[in-house]
Amino acid sequence: MTWIESLTLNSPSGFWNPIVWLAFLIVFALIGYLIYSRGNRSYKPNTDQVKPFLSGNEVEDVEEIRVRAGDIYWGFIEALKGYYNALMRMHTGDVRDYILWYLGLGAVILFVLVGGV
Amino acid sequence: MIEHLPALMIAVPLFGAFVAPLLKKKGSAPAVWAVIITGVTLGMALLLVREVLAQGMMVYVFGADKPTLVLPSGYRVPIRIIFEVDAIGAFMALSATLMSFIGAMYSYSHVRNETGLEKYYALLLLLEVGILGMVLTGDLFNLFVFLEIAGIAGSALVGFRNYRGEASEAGIKYLIVSAIASLMVLFSIGLLYGQYGNLNIAYLSTQIGFNTVDVIALGILFTSFAMKCGSVPTHHWVPDAYTEVPSGINPTLLVATYASLYALFRVSFSLFGKVSSGMSSVGWIMCVLGVLTMFIGVTMALVQKDVKRLMSYHAISQTGYMLLGVGVGLAVLNDPAKLAAFGRDAMAGGIFHIINHIIYKSLLLMTAGALFYVTGTRNLNEMGGLARKMPYTTIAFIVGAAAISGIPPFNGFASKFLIYETSYQLSPIFAIFAMVTSVLTLASFVKVFASAFLGPPVKKYEEVKEVPRSMVVAMLILAALCLLFGLFPNVVLDKLVYPAVDALLKLGSYQTWGGIL
Numbered sequence: 309m310t311w312i313e314s315l316t317l318n319s320p321s322g323f324w325n326p327i328v329w330l331a332f333l334i335v336f337a338l339i340g341y342l343i344y345s346r347g348n349r350s351y352k353p354n355t356d357q358v359k360p361f362l363s364g365n366e367v368e369d370v371e372e373i374r375v376r377a378g379d380i381y382w383g384f385i386e387a388l389k390g391y392y393n394a395l396m397r398m399h400t401g402d403v404r405d406y407i408l409w410y411l412g413l414g415a416v417i418l419f420v421l422v423g424g425v
Numbered sequence: 426m427i428e429h430l431p432a433l434m435i436a437v438p439l440f441g442a443f444v445a446p447l448l449k450k451k452g453s454a455p456a457v458w459a460v461i462i463t464g465v466t467l468g469m470a471l472l473l474v475r476e477v478l479a480q481g482m483m484v485y486v487f488g489a490d491k492p493t494l495v496l497p498s499g500y501r502v503p504i505r506i507i508f509e510v511d512a513i514g515a516f517m518a519l520s521a522t523l524m525s526f527i528g529a530m531y532s533y534s535h536v537r538n539e540t541g542l543e544k545y546y547a548l549l550l551l552l553e554v555g556i557l558g559m560v561l562t563g564d565l566f567n568l569f570v571f572l573e574i575a576g577i578a579g580s581a582l583v584g585f586r587n588y589r590g591e592a593s594e595a596g597i598k599y600l601i602v603s604a605i606a607s608l609m610v611l612f613s614i615g616l617l618y619g620q621y622g623n624l625n626i627a628y629l630s631t632q633i634g635f636n637t638v639d640v641i642a643l644g645i646l647f648t649s650f651a652m653k654c655g656s657v658p659t660h661h662w663v664p665d666a667y668t669e670v671p672s673g674i675n676p677t678l679l680v681a682t683y684a685s686l687y688a689l690f691r692v693s694f695s696l697f698g699k700v701s702s703g704m705s706s707v708g709w710i711m712c713v714l715g716v717l718t719m720f721i722g723v724t725m726a727l728v729q730k731d732v733k734r735l736m737s738y739h740a741i742s743q744t745g746y747m748l749l750g751v752g753v754g755l756a757v758l759n760d761p762a763k764l765a766a767f768g769r770d771a772m773a774g775g776i777f778h779i780i781n782h783i784i785y786k787s788l789l790l791m792t793a794g795a796l797f798y799v800t801g802t803r804n805l806n807e808m809g810g811l812a813r814k815m816p817y818t819t820i821a822f823i824v825g826a827a828a829i830s831g832i833p834p835f836n837g838f839a840s841k842f843l844i845y846e847t848s849y850q851l852s853p854i855f856a857i858f859a860m861v862t863s864v865l866t867l868a869s870f871v872k873v874f875a876s877a878f879l880g881p882p883v884k885k886y887e888e889v890k891e892v893p894r895s896m897v898v899a900m901l902i903l904a905a906l907c908l909l910f911g912l913f914p915n916v917v918l919d920k921l922v923y924p925a926v927d928a929l930l931k932l933g934s935y936q937t938w939g940g941i942l
Contacts, residue, residue: 320766
């Protein structure tokens with residue numbers, strides 16, 4: 309096996325090679341650099357210019373403005389409330405329910421296999 | 426010595442487990458002992474893999490040099506305890522020993538301040554014994570015995586931090602679930618023994634007639650191993666156990682879970698493989714359970730605030746990929762054209778995903794353990810800005826998160842790529858679910874990264890620093906493996922995965938003990 313072959317993953321209808329991926333990465337990095345190089349030259353790091361704009365109010369404690377894990381994807385979870393309500397009902401944490409699910413799954417599998425569905 | 430490797434693989438860690446309690450008052454001696462023993466076992470597993478790949482299946486008979494009793498009439502029947510090690514068994518043994526070694530190394534610092542460490546390391550080695558026994562044995566009753574050993578050692582380790590109520594609760598839950606699954610496995614073994622009068626898997630597979638009692642035994646075995654491997658809807662014990670177990674045990678516990686997955690595959694392909702037409706519906710059940718497992722697992726992970734619980738739900742989700750990959754192969758087992766076109770590659774994807782997942786999930790759970798080590802909390806809401814304080818852990822986390830999300834060039838991508846393509850050919854819906862699951866996986870790891878590592882620094886963590894060196898080394902070894910397995914997938918597939926797949930598919934070789942009969 310050559311080193312190129314060892315890098316190539318063949319699948320039933322295609323292949324994957326990290327060198328191709330690397331080539332794309334270099335092309336995209338160049339495009340990114342071109343866009344960056346045409347950016348606004350009046351940007352000055354480490355000045356008030358880069359601070360978040362909060363209508364002129366002082367930020368006393370940066371900890372207070374950080375986005376916490378519980379807030380991330382709030383909208384996604386809210387949109388799927390019905391689905392999540394059903395999921396939460398499934399996850400009771402009660403070990404007796406674990407056994408009931410086991411029995412339920414066993415019954416379905418036996419029904420399919422013995423019944424020849 | 427080489428011919429005794431299957432027995433030594435069990436004997437060495439078992440000896441290590443019995444000696445570990447004797448080192449109680451010797452400081453860090455139990456930890457060093459566990460690293461040595463797991464290291465020796467890893468070396469033996471490498472030798473075993475080399476031997477099996479070079480010479481074919483290894484059959485080891487305890488207490489005799491022949492696996493069968495031959496009657497004057499010429500009738501041959503296996504009567505002894507027999508280990509039958511083919512490429513899939515060797516593949517799983519290598520995974521188990523590698524993860525036990527990494528886990529022991531990580532534990533050296535991670536649990537240094539806990540008490541009862543001699544018991545901890547004895548149980549870690551016993552857990553390794555249980556897994557190795559399950560994957561090396563060719564006997565159904567032995568499979569049950571080692572399943573019990575792994576279950577009891579695992580539940581004791583889950584409840585190791587017994588000063589935490591949650592850990593004790595999780596340990597008891599794991600014990601109950603394990604006991605019920607094991608007893609039902611024993612019940613179905615009894616059904617098969619009652620009919621065929623033997624416990625040897627190879628022998629039984631030649632006798633199986635697929636009558637109603639056989640099908641009932643198969644259904645019970647399938648359900649029990651599905652529960653033990655954390656398949657939806659019997660996955661509930663997984664988040665409890667993985668969250669509470671010390672992070673150094675997570676890698677070994679993961680492999681213990683996948684030893685049950687291996688048992689499910691062994692039962693489906695080797696024990697019942699003769700009736701391949703009847704196994705098509707079992708393959709479809711496996712695929713459907715796989716899709717449900719991956720999707721429900723990842724959507725539950727997305728809402729977690731406890732970092733280890735979030736990762737535990739991901740472990741469930743990733744099990745779905747393995748079930749889907751191997752399920753596709755099982756569904757087309759009786760169709761040689763489809764098996765050759767995509768079934769074998771689907772199975773390769775599923776089995777490749779086992780070792781990939783063991784590597785990156787262990788890495789991620791170790792990074793979660795590192796976060797807990799320095800912050801004393803697992804609550805993501807209370808973390809922030811830790812990337813500056815823990816650069817190595819951050820790099821390890823990024824690699825693990827990219828790998829689990831299937832981002833090239835890490836190892837998760839390679840196996841998922843095979844699973845996407847092949848499951849699409851059986852049913853496009855399966856592939857769509859698999860890809861959506863990967864997107865949601867990435868989303869939830871972005872959440873962890875943003876809330877734990879990025880953002881403004883949190884005052885109470887001003888003094889924290891990187892975790893001790895042994896933990897960093899263990900994480901970086903796994904991160905390097907993620908990259909290596911992703912960059913050279915063909916080497917892993919060629920040397921380890923396809924031989925394992927072919928071992929499952931070549932039933933004739935298994936039934937004749939690799940040509941001994």
